Amino acid sequence: MSDTLIAPSLLAADFANLQRDIEMVNNSEADWFHIDIMDGVFVPNISYGMPVLEAIKKHTKKTLDVHLMIVDPDRYIKEFARIGANVLTVHYEACTHLHRTIQAIKAEGMKAGVAINPHTSVDLLKDVIKDLDLVLVMSVNPGFGGQSFIENTYVKIQKLKELITLNNADTLIEVDGGVTDKNAAELSQAGANVLVAGSFVFKAEDQTATIKNLKNIANS
Numbered sequence: 029m030s031d032t033l034i035a036p037s038l039l040a041a042d043f044a045n046l047q048r049d050i051e052m053v054n055n056s057e058a059d060w061f062h063i064d065i066m067d068g069v070f071v072p073n074i075s076y077g078m079p080v081l082e083a084i085k086k087h088t089k090k091t092l093d094v095h096l097m098i099v100d101p102d103r104y105i106k107e108f109a110r111i112g113a114n115v116l117t118v119h120y121e122a123c124t125h126l127h128r129t130i131q132a133i134k135a136e137g138m139k140a141g142v143a144i145n146p147h148t149s150v151d152l153l154k155d156v157i158k159d160l161d162l163v164l165v166m167s168v169n170p171g172f173g174g175q176s177f178i179e180n181t182y183v184k185i186q187k188l189k190e191l192i193t194l195n196n197a198d199t200l201i202e203v204d205g206g207v208t209d210k211n212a213a214e215l216s217q218a219g220a221n222v223l224v225a226g227s228f229v230f231k232a233e234d235q236t237a238t239i240k241n242l243k244n245i246a247n248s
């Protein structure tokens with residue numbers, strides 16, 4: 029089994045010391061940078077947009093994993109490619125023409141991901157699963173960091189894993205929301221390939237050690 033990757037979410041970083049926090053992640057055992065873009069429409073919160081992402085990109089030395097919590101994401105696909113997103117994930121619930129959106133992301137040279145809210149069944153992805161590089165399973169309702177993990181997520185990951193295997197796909201499963209040292213091992217065993225962690229990493233006293241610990245637990 030391949031390693032479970034760790035993707036710290038910069039949403040929980042200190043925005044007045046972003047470069048410091050980015051360097052911490054660069055020098056840690058983290059694998060990806062997880063970037064949450066919120067528009068205040070799809071989710072009841074606004075995070076940051078293109079100028080901040082451009083500034084972040086200048087300093088990151090790892091995969092830039094961009095999670096769009098916005099309506100009509102097609103409008104911005106080219107712009108995210110220009111800035112240097114490596115993985116671009118759109119929400120199932122925000123896309124009327126999901127298949128077209130996925131192809132548009134790939135046409136720009138990025139990996140294509142689809143995120144599903146806690147209420148959205150993994151079965152709805154069966155006709156596009158072969159086209160997806162990644163499925164992001166939301167383990168909280170999107171919009172805010174620091175929320176409690178929803179237990180039903182384990183079952184969803186298992187079902188998704190079955191769907192991926194059944195279709196001979198090589199889609200990665202990412203889990204986002206309320207990830208800690210308490211659930212990382214079980215998530216990984218259920219089939220998660222990438223664990224996003226915001227508060228658990230950035231609210232810790234020793235962030236580097238917390239990332240290392242999370243990675244060890246996820247791969248235990």
Ligand code: DX5
Nearest residue numbers: 037170171173174206226227
């Ligand atoms: C929530 C975001 C998450 C968030 C996770 O809508 O998608 O990436 O930063 O934060 P924690 O790990 O604190 O739940």
Ligand code: ZN
Nearest residue numbers: 064095204224
């Ligand atoms: Zn996210």
